Every structure is written in structure tokens, then in C-alpha cells.
Amino acid sequence: MTDTKPRRRTAARAAALALPLALGLLGGAVTPAQAATATSAPAPLSCQGKTIDAKAPIHYRTETLINAPLSKIWRLQTDVESWPSWQEPVQSSKRLDRGPLRKNSRFRWTTPVPATATTPATTLSITSTVHQIQRGECLRWSGPAIGEGLRIDNGIHVWNFTEVKGGVLVRTEENWSGAQVEADVPTSTQFLGMGLEAWLKDLKTTAEAHC
Secondary structure, three states: OOOOHHHHHHHHHHHHOOOOOOOOOOOOOOOHHHHHHHHOOOOOOEEOOEEOOOOOOEEEEEEEEEOOOHHHHHHHHHOHHHHHHHOOOOOEEEEOOOOOOOOOOEEEEEEEEOOOOOOOOEEEEEEEEEEEEEOOOEEEEEEEEEEOOEEEEEEEEEEEEEEEOOEEEEEEEEEEEOHHHHOOHHHHHHHHHHHHHHHHHHHHHHHHOOO
């Protein structure tokens, strides 16, 4: 099969969303310069004093300003079962407990991943556990992504929300670990970055709609 640029971007974006996640149109790949900027961030984001695994070789950080109420952004992000309604790559999402999202809450969600040069097409199942949460301020969760022929052993994901002039500054940072993804750190970092950029784009678009 011919390895065209659109096909590579689609595969990369879907793979990136394995752990967090989101596959809408980005209009281009994350550049090596952007990935390098992410790896050189001076201090990782935190939630209640806990961060990503800053020593992990694969990690990425980005942010966006959303012109919408913090309450709306927080609701979209923490109502995990609604993710499929505004994130196209999220095929399903189910809480494994009840009530508001809180410490030790768990949820399982899935995303399809097309075939790449080294891995088959599969559906990744991600089981995430919330470790830290501070309403309207931050979230931190982690979990593995497992599919047929593709596995990310663990990912730690931190979100920060800060009200500023013009809206809410949403910052996010994540790392991946595992032999399969660490076998090609630059590509994995690029994929992770594309997923986070897409997630923020979808969150911004949805939150700003009808504000």
C-alpha cells in the first residue's frame, strides 16, 4: 500500500489518541521543533503537588486559551462518558464507578487505531484512574492502553485550568512509557503531541460553541 502523507497523519493522530487522545483535523503534523520545545519545558505541570513522570523519555506539553466559562470547560472534561459526543476518535467511554469524578474514580474508553508500518489496525482500550483532582483547577490520571499488537504500558496525564483575561488558560502535559513506544521516542513524542493538540482543539471548539 502506498504510504501517503495523509495516511501517515491519520495513523499518527489515531495512535496519539490512544492515551488521551482526539482525531479531528489538525491541518498538519507536530514539527520536530514543537516536540523539542515540549521536552525542554523547565517545570512539569502539577495537580496537588504531583506531576507526570518527568524522567520519561516520551512527554509533551501544550496549552490553549478558551473563551468560555470555567464551569463549562470543567464539565466537558470531567463528564468522561460524554467524550464520544465531542471527540470523534473516542469510540466509547464508560465510568467504572458512580457519582462525580473524584480521586480513585476509574473509567474505560476505546479508540480505533489504523494500521501503521509496524503495527496492525486495532482498537485500544484505555483504563484510566484519577489520582488527583481539584475542582476547577486541575486533574491528574494515569493508565495503560492495550490493543491487539499495540500497547502503551502507562501514561500519566495532568491538566491545569486557570481563569485569565479573555477566558480560561487550559494547559496539559502527558508522558508515555513502555518498551514498544520507547523503541522510537521521536515518533512517539510526535504522536503524543498531535493527540494533545487535537484534544485541546476539540475542547476549545465545543466549549466556545453557543457561549
